[in-house]
Amino acid sequence: MLRLALLRFASAVPTLLLLLVLAFFMMRAAPGGPFDTERSLPPEILAKLEQAYHLDEPLWKQFARYIGGAVQGDLGPSFQYSDFTVNQLILQGLPVSLRVGLGAMVLALFVGCAAGIVAALRHNRFSDYAVMTLAMTGMSIPVFVIAPLLILLFAVTLGWLPAGGWQDGGLRDMALPVVALALPQIAILARLMRGSMIEVLNSNYIRTARAKGLATRTVILRHALRPALMPVLSYLGPASAGIITGSVVIEQIFGIPGIGRYFVQAALNRDYTLVMGVVVFYGTLIILFNFLVDMLYGVLDPRVRAE
Amino acid sequence: MTLLDVRDLSIRFKTPEGVVQAVEGLSFALAQGGTLGIVGESGAGKSQTAMAVLGLLARNAKVSGSIRFEDRDLLKLPESQLSKLRGNRIAMVFQDPMTSLNPYLRVEVQLGEVLERHRGLSRSAARAESLRLMQAVHIPDAAQRLRSYPHELSGGQRQRVMIAIALACQPALLLADEPTTALDVTVQAQILRLFAELKKDFGVAMILITHDLGVVAEVCEHTMVMYAGRAVESGATQTLLNAPAHPYTRALLEARPRIDTPLTDRLLALRGQPPNLLQLPPGCAFAPRCPIAVDVCTQSVPALRSIETAHLAACIRV
Numbered sequence: 001m002l003r004l005a006l007l008r009f010a011s012a013v014p015t016l017l018l019l020l021v022l023a024f025f026m027m028r029a030a031p032g033g034p035f036d037t038e039r040s041l042p043p044e045i046l047a048k049l050e051q052a053y054h055l056d057e058p059l060w061k062q063f064a065r066y067i068g069g070a071v072q073g074d075l076g077p078s079f080q081y082s083d084f085t086v087n088q089l090i091l092q093g094l095p096v097s098l099r100v101g102l103g104a105m106v107l108a109l110f111v112g113c114a115a116g117i118v119a120a121l122r123h124n125r126f127s128d129y130a131v132m133t134l135a136m137t138g139m140s141i142p143v144f145v146i147a148p149l150l151i152l153l154f155a156v157t158l159g160w161l162p163a164g165g166w167q168d169g170g171l172r173d174m175a176l177p178v179v180a181l182a183l184p185q186i187a188i189l190a191r192l193m194r195g196s197m198i199e200v201l202n203s204n205y206i207r208t209a210r211a212k213g214l215a216t217r218t219v220i221l222r223h224a225l226r227p228a229l230m231p232v233l234s235y236l237g238p239a240s241a242g243i244i245t246g247s248v249v250i251e252q253i254f255g256i257p258g259i260g261r262y263f264v265q266a267a268l269n270r271d272y273t274l275v276m277g278v279v280v281f282y283g284t285l286i287i288l289f290n291f292l293v294d295m296l297y298g299v300l301d302p303r304v305r306a307e
Numbered sequence: 308m309t310l311l312d313v314r315d316l317s318i319r320f321k322t323p324e325g326v327v328q329a330v331e332g333l334s335f336a337l338a339q340g341g342t343l344g345i346v347g348e349s350g351a352g353k354s355q356t357a358m359a360v361l362g363l364l365a366r367n368a369k370v371s372g373s374i375r376f377e378d379r380d381l382l383k384l385p386e387s388q389l390s391k392l393r394g395n396r397i398a399m400v401f402q403d404p405m406t407s408l409n410p411y412l413r414v415e416v417q418l419g420e421v422l423e424r425h426r427g428l429s430r431s432a433a434r435a436e437s438l439r440l441m442q443a444v445h446i447p448d449a450a451q452r453l454r455s456y457p458h459e460l461s462g463g464q465r466q467r468v469m470i471a472i473a474l475a476c477q478p479a480l481l482l483a484d485e486p487t488t489a490l491d492v493t494v495q496a497q498i499l500r501l502f503a504e505l506k507k508d509f510g511v512a513m514i515l516i517t518h519d520l521g522v523v524a525e526v527c528e529h530t531m532v533m534y535a536g537r538a539v540e541s542g543a544t545q546t547l548l549n550a551p552a553h554p555y556t557r558a559l560l561e562a563r564p565r566i567d568t569p570l571t572d573r574l575l576a577l578r579g580q581p582p583n584l585l586q587l588p589p590g591c592a593f594a595p596r597c598p599i600a601v602d603v604c605t606q607s608v609p610a611l612r613s614i615e616t617a618h619l620a621a622c623i624r625v
Contacts, residue, residue, distance in 0.1 A: 209409065
């Protein structure tokens, strides 16, 4: 178990490094720069600025400088928000993004798994078809279509919830973005859960559990649930990635002051360090999440634990 | 006294390809403490018969006939009543001990839950009783093994655990579906010895489903041979093995490799294929493979009839 943990941890380093390289050079390959404005700056000022931010150095040197800082946890100064460091900006947006992201994750897990279990237990009957049809729809509609539709229905037509903004970060503010973010994940999780539950219910050990005369509740909860959750568990890594990328769009649509919104602005402004900072931060988060999932696998499956 | 009385049992499955006739017009009885071996090829309907007794047939199954157990018709009992019999008065041991235990739960949980459910034991009482049961099926280091997960046990040990679970509530009837097929030959012999021993100690009646006539010879007083969902021959095991009447039983016996006759180049096999249960041949289902079949055989299904005392066969040619 410890060996597995160390191994997984070590393999995360090259992944993160590759991510850094790609993000850094892709960003620099994009046309324009952080100080391009409608009216171009006088060349001497531009030169001074570029010198101050080390943009006049060769690219490899800039990269080395960036890595050197990042390793020590310093993601550099923001080019656009001149009084802030990237660390400060990310920490500022983090609580908001975390609320929305975790909210969506928890909602997706509960609703998705519950729907999947119901569909599996009612296999080939009405509830099964209903859940699967909804799930298929949920998977096919992108987040940027679902979000405006939700706003149209609940904010504009019914007037129940705000169309956007972040007053106090309470439930009213969170409801629509969280639902919009969770819907595609609910759909995927429901399908996944249904499939694995049906498979488990057909397994020999469930036949044994039934032959023991256990109550259906016991058969499902004690014998079938945990094995059926394993594929769902391994999807949590990709799910977290999906929710993070989705949050970038959702925060923009709903005007939520989270990390994702900074990211979109930064990409448009060529705020090199801020873009890199968000990529590094979210990349680390996804890697960390996948790592946790792997560890959880070991905790839940006695056979993995033994290896 | 009769413990189990199966009358005219038919099981059909509705599938997209058509109706599968798994069991047709099957009747047999089992006395208290008796042992019956059910023999036949894959698809003969042996396992489905056992599943029908447990009330665990797939949802697309249509069952008719009657299964009387301790004076109640199991086919008419509601699920709530049936689940109280399962694992309690009627227990089952399955073929593949590798996959029949839940890999995620410790042995003590899988054994203890039957005791808690049917005998109303507390968790601690169930633990003590589990230990006793583990010892009764001769699992070494029983206390330690209770804390194990199935993957930490050998195949033979897992089957012993399955048997301990089945015996936990001192059932009147034990259904064992190919209980030794997935095991090594030496382990097979041990498990069979265990069955014989448990039969003596617990007085449990047993239905042993197998395709191995050797197993039947060792454990069962009575034997029923099934072919394509029907009983084709039944009687005392000794009679059946020494003087088989039905050509299918005879073919099965001839197909066994023997140690006392010189080895020929190849193993003897039954010619032809088991019939397609979606579309059974007319008349006797065995006729297309039968060495002594005549034209009449394909005209009507031969009834099971008595050829001597307590020896029945369904063949017009004997």
